[in-house]
Amino acid sequence: xxAESNSVDLTSSSSQYSVxxxxxxxxxxxxxxxxxxxxxxxNFEMQAWVFMRLSGILLVxxxxxxxxxxxxxxxxxxxxxxxxxxxxxxxPFWQVWDLLMLWLAMLHGANGLRTVINDYAERDNTRFWLKxxxxxxxxxxxxLGTLVIFTFDPNIQ
Amino acid sequence: xxxxxxxxxxxxxxxxxxSDDHLxxxxxRVRRFNPEVSDEVTWVDxxxxxxxxERVLDALHKIKWEIDGTLTFRRxxxxxxxxxxxxxxxxxxxxxCKTLLKDINPEKPITVEPIKGLTVLKDLVVDMEPFFQAYxxxxxxxxxxxxxxxxxxxxxxxxxxxFDDTTKCIxxxxxxxxxxxxxxxxxxxxxxxxxxxxxxxxxxxxxxxEQRLEILNDREGVWRCRTTFNCTDACPRxxxxxxxxxxxxxxxLTRRF
Numbered sequence: 001x002x003a004e005s006n007s008v009d010l011t012s013s014s015s016q017y018s019v020x021x022x023x024x025x026x027x028x029x030x031x032x033x034x035x036x037x038x039x040x041x042x043n044f045e046m047q048a049w050v051f052m053r054l055s056g057i058l059l060v061x062x063x064x065x066x067x068x069x070x071x072x073x074x075x076x077x078x079x080x081x082x083x084x085x086x087x088x089x090x091x092p093f094w095q096v097w098d099l100l101m102l103w104l105a106m107l108h109g110a111n112g113l114r115t116v117i118n119d120y121a122e123r124d125n126t127r128f129w130l131k132x133x134x135x136x137x138x139x140x141x142x143x144l145g146t147l148v149i150f151t152f153d154p155n156i157q
Numbered sequence: 158x159x160x161x162x163x164x165x166x167x168x169x170x171x172x173x174x175x176s177d178d179h180l181x182x183x184x185x186r187v188r189r190f191n192p193e194v195s196d197e198v199t200w201v202d203x204x205x206x207x208x209x210x211e212r213v214l215d216a217l218h219k220i221k222w223e224i225d226g227t228l229t230f231r232r233x234x235x236x237x238x239x240x241x242x243x244x245x246x247x248x249x250x251x252x253x254c255k256t257l258l259k260d261i262n263p264e265k266p267i268t269v270e271p272i273k274g275l276t277v278l279k280d281l282v283v284d285m286e287p288f289f290q291a292y293x294x295x296x297x298x299x300x301x302x303x304x305x306x307x308x309x310x311x312x313x314x315x316x317x318x319x320f321d322d323t324t325k326c327i328x329x330x331x332x333x334x335x336x337x338x339x340x341x342x343x344x345x346x347x348x349x350x351x352x353x354x355x356x357x358x359x360x361x362x363x364x365x366x367e368q369r370l371e372i373l374n375d376r377e378g379v380w381r382c383r384t385t386f387n388c389t390d391a392c393p394r395x396x397x398x399x400x401x402x403x404x405x406x407x408x409x410l411t412r413r414f
Binding site: 043044045046048049050115118119120122 | 337338341342374375376378380381383406409410
């Protein structure tokens with residue numbers, strides 16, 4: 001009976017289903033049900049949203065300033081070398097600038113990717129592991145960058 | 158005592174011919190699906206002679222009444238009020254009863270499909286339950302404390318104006334099913350539910366604004382909106398949906414509404 005139902009015939013009504021034997025109900029993908037876990041009473045999504053706006057504004061200044069200094073002013077990109085970086089990081093101002101830029105850009109980007117994963121990963125498992133990879137990469141990059149900025153030794157051999 | 162006019166109309170097949178002149182031949186390309194006969198979706202073309210000033214709904218009626226009675230779609234009032242016949246026409250969510258054939262280039266085949274993101278039950282009919290579940294979740298009714306007043310609850314014209322735009326919603330689901338976030342994750346409340354929450358959050362007579370804001374502060378609430386403006390483009394009532402969502406976000410941040 002079920003093998004026959006594969007033939008397409010839109011004109012004749014199917015005898016397969018009836019009131020006693022209704023067609024199977026098709027559940028929508030990730031539909032809201034009573035069992036859907038309700039997000040707790042946290043403001044995390046709101047804080048993430050606000051963080052994106054504020055860090056975005058700060059990053060415009062930090063990144064454009066960074067690009068201007070590194071690539072345009074004072075001979076442009078050709079001046080960049082070990083000595084140039086060592087000279088800049090001797091000043092706490094540029095250390096703070098670069099540290100702020102590192103943290104904000106990494107968290108801003110990671111949060112953006114988190115929302116992209118939330119939007120586009122369809123299976124719970126896929127979503128979980130993609131986010132774990134993202135968080136691991138973010139933590140690694142942020143920690144490594146912070147370590148370098150604070151322990152930079154201009155007299156390295 | 159026959160007048161020339163009478164003579165003409167009684168005698169001539171040309172008269173019928175000329176009354177047919179304003180009609181054009183067009184192709185309706187309809188996405189057909191019937192789970193009782195096949196799991197497969199098929200696109201079926203229907204050639205019609207229609208007046209270009211008629212609506213897509215009239216074309217669907219012509220197909221159903223004169224060509225293929227198995228074509229299934231929803232419509233109730235057929236005049237843009239009940240919100241039953243939202244469908245994807247030429248790739249855009251519209252009401253079939255408010256879309257004139259001449260406005261969507263009838264020279265090319267007109268594609269008609271069910272709205273996206275909800276389970277298709279048959280042809281153009283989708284399961285609206287997830288949509289209405291989200292609607293119910295925002296408590297779309299007046300909530301007040303204390304005793305009921307003996308007279309009507311009064312409101313100034315300015316207070317009424319505050320949420321006037323969002324009272325126009327007819328729950329056709331055109332906005333929610335045009336939202337790419339909803340397409341990928343049906344747990345998102347969706348624009349329509351937020352619009353209807355907005356209607357009560359900004360109503361000076363209602364006293365459950367905080368509660369509704371708390372519901373929309375959820376992981377699947379307003380913060381999932383990516384401001385793509387698909388909902389505003391899709392709304393057949395011209396509601397500024399994205400603006401309403403942004404106003405709810407702002408109310409959540411400032412707690413002023």
